[in-house]
Amino acid sequence: MPRGECRGQGWWHGKFRGCGYRLTLGREVILDILSKSEGHLSAEDIYMKVHPKYPSVGLTTVYRTLDVLSSLGMVYKLDFGDGRARYEFAEGPKGAHHHHHLVCTDCNKVIDYTDFIDDEIELLNQTEKGLSKKYNFKIANHLIQFYGLCEKCSAKK
Amino acid sequence: MPRGECRGQGWWHGKFRGCGYRLTLGREVILDILSKSEGHLSAEDIYMKVHPKYPSVGLTTVYRTLDVLSSLGMVYKLDFGDGRARYEFAEGPKGAHHHHHLVCTDCNKVIDYTDFIDDEIELLNQTEKGLSKKYNFKIANHLIQFYGLCEKCSAKK
């Protein structure tokens, strides 16, 4: 029952209230699942995980909550080309590491990588600064994905 | 009538045949439009441009052709979060410049930028090399997008 644990941390409740949102049971549960999951979950994946324990939380609410969380910057909405949006927890108190993705165009496998990130981040920061200035564009975040064939798929060709 | 001009270049016909595809009128016309358009066109945008001159080319064929062109690496399929796929010509004989994108999360405006690209490309090449080795992943291309607020949208807040 995340009610106690999570409220206790105060983090989420504060964040929500601070932005004019109410922290409802559904939102709390969905956030809880996202924060504990590794993968890249679709709305339905999340619904499936939520439903057994909280059958009162509907799929519509999952979609709506994911929108809210995205706009708050608490989750990233990703597109790996398989026809449905995927979501991953952006960062919490304990902080999951920022990372980028390798996407197999054949089997849709996705690899998170955190190596090579430091140089990337540094370049990105500079680039962001330059772009912000030149285009008067307020950059909030970025998406970097490499597309190609995973080990398995390039073997079977 | 692209028939003459384009065939003349030989480029496309050769590319298609070399990959086991036939170069049909529909494909030729769609490719022609993509190669001459600046923006980020949706399947329907393309259909609208094709239809007046070639009413025999249906929307289904536009989708199918875009799939083929994507898989041949002749166009990039992009997602800017507005609920439909966008396509842009990858590179032709005359070579459009490779670029990345700034996407406004408020009004969906997309800015192509080609500055700062050189450093990015260099880093990307290194990163690709490292990732390929470490994950045994054959990288074919990459996607880099910055999300935030365009000048207009950050002003009206």
Place this chain on the structure above:
DNA sequence: TTATTTAGTGAAAACCATTTCCATTAATAG
């Protein structure tokens, strides 16, 4: 050229992730 093969096609229907609608519920302020 003509005949044969088969990739490609258009139109309509199906698909299916996501959004909208609306009556109901429940979080918050006072």
Place this chain on the structure above:
DNA sequence: CTATTAATGGAAATGGTTTTCACTAAATAA
């Protein structure tokens, strides 16, 4: 507690994309 109104669930609608299938035409053989 009561009043306010954000949030919700379920059903229906939406709409971009895919599938189906009978038909067409590009490549190839004869």
